[in-house]
Amino acid sequence: MSQGDRFASLRIPDYRKLWWGGMFVFLATQSQQIARGWLAFELTGSNTALGGVVFGFGVSSLIAIPAGGVLADRVPKRTILLVAQGAIMLAGLAIAVAIATDTVAYWMLVAAGAVQGAGMSLLGPARLAMTADLVDRESLTNAIFLSNGSIQMTRVIGPAIAGALIGVATIGVGGVYFIGAGLSTLSLFFTVGLPRGEPTRRSHRSPIGDMADGVAYVRRRPELQRLLVVSLLVVMLGFPHVTFLPAMIEEIFELDAWALGLLTTSAAMGAVGSSFLLANSPRDRLPSLQARAGVLFGLTLLGFAVSPWFWLAVAVMLLVGATSSAFQALNNSLVLTIADVEYHGRVQSLIMLSFSGFGLAALPMGTLADAYGIRETMAGMALLVLASMTISFAWHRRIARPEPVAL
Template identity: 40%
Template sequence: MNGSTFESLAIAAFRRLWIAGHLYFLAIFAQMIARGALAKDLEGSNAALGAVTLAFGLTGLIATPLGGVAADRFAKRSMLLVSTGLLLISSLWIALAVQLEFISFWMLVIASAIQSAGFSCLSPARMAFTAELVGPDRLANGVVLTQISMNVNRVAGPVLAGVFLSVPVLGIGGIYWASSAIIAVGGLLFLKLPPGLPRSNATHSSATRDLLDGVRYGYTQWPLPLLLATSTLALVFGFPYVVFLPSVSEDLFGAGDTGFAWLSTIGAVGGLGASLFIAGRSEGSVAWKIQNLSVIGFGLGVAATGLAPTFATAMVVMLLLGAATAAFQSMNATLILGGSEAAYHGRMQSLLQLGFNLFGIAALPIGICADKFGLRETLVAMGVVVTLVGAASIIVRNANINLDGVQRQSPE
């Protein structure tokens, strides 16, 4: 990286926003580990893991588009504070329930839904605030810094959770207490931001019309339909593997919560390494090659997780799977932004985020299949489907290129 990588941090307001966002990313990724471990401890089934993720996904499916509209119609600082409050409530509630030993599974489901609502509103407000604070000339830099923060915390969050899980006196409850404190500090930083008032004409247009226009644009302007469909299908059928990592660790290898944390951590390390490697390699045909290879690698990695004979083998697979997943997600988002008009970037990001919500919904039926047919068999089937999605995406794009070439060569 060169010196200009961090130029946006010279802006004091953006620096506060970035640090606060860095803190909530740390808390969220640590809680992902704790939530999976707690659901497994309380219910002991893959369906339970899927149910918690289902609550997150269903809530986000509704809250994400509403959060995007709210970010354009209300003061952004207020949106950030309200969202942070929701995240803090969901975290403190579980921390108290674990500490006082009255925790129940239904509490975890509701807390997951509250966290999803907070995250769905916070993300679009934070991205809109980033654009406002850094300006158009530094917008790309601000977005890159946000992605770096997220990838760093995909490592740091599981590591923090792993440390707490390995110390009995801290455990799952300690993760939620620490996350609550981290979120509270982030909220104090948000208080020092400027109001981020909406444009004077923000409430004059129809939010429903803008939303529908974005959907129409995303699914009619080539190659956006292919990119969005590939992302959605790959996430729905492949990404639930992260929900089942507690079962992979405990049921397949007897490694328990600590093994779960290490699987998550090594996957995050692979993701961070891939993100750093592909930085600056997102132009033209190279970007498409990386996406095509990574989505195939994503599918093969999920299948290989189901076939891994030992925990050590699973760790190696998880490193490569984490790299492929991060490369696919990063390059898919880059291609979508590069292939769309600036006026539609926010709505295209919303469509991408909805793919994550749909994966949460799919986790429950896939979890039921894992309980009925076996976790290994389900992971292999998931990986095969994602691999076929990747292969279909490559075939469709090549066919479109060939068709376009024929049309260009045809006489008038």
């Protein structure tokens, strides 16, 4: 792959199918996420309830993620992708029907979030492990950034369209859910055309034994362990800010759904820009870029938390989206370039535990927001991200320090 070719992996036909399948299913989930948050706040008027919707996502992910990693190393990856995308489609369709029949309730949003959380937990490890199957190791960073770029593009398109359509009386929240179900169905069409993605080896151990083997593998590699822990801390403590954007719009800026769509679109535009800008980053620069992205994410999130005007918040959110996306993609690239191929599924499942932590942390953070204020809570998230990066730097120095020579 030439150094200047940012889109090289998309010339591989099977990778291109995987890319489009991911584009459609993530577009569905991003649009429904906006609709779910808006509907939850409309039904309850509570930040705690907003956190509760994400909490359901987190609990199911915590259970499903270890299984997803083991399955990605044991079962054909295409099968896992089809099952996961099918579950996401059915969950969205169920909420759409409930809204259309005027029977929707808050608990249904929590349940649908839990199903989609389980689906995403199966999807993530299998999709990344399939990526490693479809491209060579030198092209892996490029393929990961292109995949991440497709996800971030859905964060531009999905929230913008959902925010606009929610305000259209003839479409509304229910229409957004129906559209999401249709997009999930399109993702199945592309996934069916992928190769089966057979595991590289046949395990004769139990699934629990395979997972334990994956954890032991990480424990033997200090740098891999550090990257997984810092991912857990930064994602768990910083990424829940997206959950509370509806509250920021209504409580702080006193605006409507269009403003929520604009704010989330700004974050996603930053994320798309950073994803494609870094798509051809040389492997030897990944560690320094990851460190800078993590620190800048904390600083820009702090800036967003204290922004006094909506349009300034929109501008700062562009940087929040760029830095958070860059940190996530760079960390994933570092992990997969370090890990052996036969462990990719299980290692990726450990990365995705971060998003379970994100879901679990959202509920107490929502409670804190109700008690002390949404701005104060977001500022606290930013400071925790900066503290997490400080821990990462100290850990890296300790790993890199040469052992004293025995006399």
